[in-house]
Amino acid sequence: MEMEKTESVIPYSGDYPEAWEDGAPLPEKVRIIQALVLAARIPDAGRLTKFEDAGNAMKTRALAMAVTTDEEYQHAGLALQTIAGHTDAIELLFKDPKSFLFKAHRFVCAVENLLAGPPGEASAHLRKLRDEYREEEEKRRAAEERRLAEQLRKEEEDRRLEEAQTLAAEGHPEEAEAILDRPVTVPAVRVARPPEPKGVSVRHGWGYRVLNEAGITRPYLEPAHTKIAGVVRALGPDAAALVGGIEVFRTTTEAVRRR
Secondary structure, eight states: OOOOTTOOOOOOOTTHHHHHHTTOOHHHHHHHHHHHHHHOOOOOHHHHHHHHHHHHHHHHHHHHOOOOSHHHHHHHHHHHHHHHHHHHHHHHHHHHHHHHHHHHHHHHHHHHHHHHHHHHHHHHHHHHHHHHHHHHHHHHHHHHHHHHHHHHHHHHHHHHHHHHHHHHHTTOHHHHHHHHHSOOOOOOOOOOOOOOOTTOOOOOOOOOOOSOGGGSOGGGOOOOHHHHHHHHHHHGGGHHHHHOSOOOOOOOOOOOOOO
């Protein structure tokens, strides 16, 4: 999107983060973001292509290598140094652009949160009000359904009693007794829920809250990997007996001095 001509992009300054945190007005924040993006000068395609070609050449040579003798082992180590130097150069090439764009990303997110905050709070407030109303309505609806069901049951019992009395009066006591012995069944009663406006729907699911961590069964417990790794680094193979249920193995990390 083109900037309006009334807005000028101010040069980048290290004071921007402090100015931002001091509560600069929104237009100034936008100009800060624009300045950071402009300051993130990405290297030109020709320079990047040279790095790409050099990296591909290193990969080709490395894949063609074999390490079966001491000399080849040392040669591969020297190649690692060259590759590490090339990687450092790439990191340096993108250090400043990444720094500027990272700050710009943070500030963009801050502006997004600034703008989305009030409507988000409004939405949360209205959802809370609706949740509370639905909860009360569910209680009322359930009570009304029980009342109507009991009313239908009472009406059915009265109807049967009247029918049984009529049969008994007509000399059919067994049929009258059979009517009274039959279980009373009434149709399910459903009271309608509040109508929703068009475009709004309510879905019901399930959530959970932890009441007692000690009561959670084993299949749903996750190992404390960070703590275990710390014990393994400190104790080595002896950590297996302390932690239990793990195997400790040796790892190897090569430190390569750049050439």
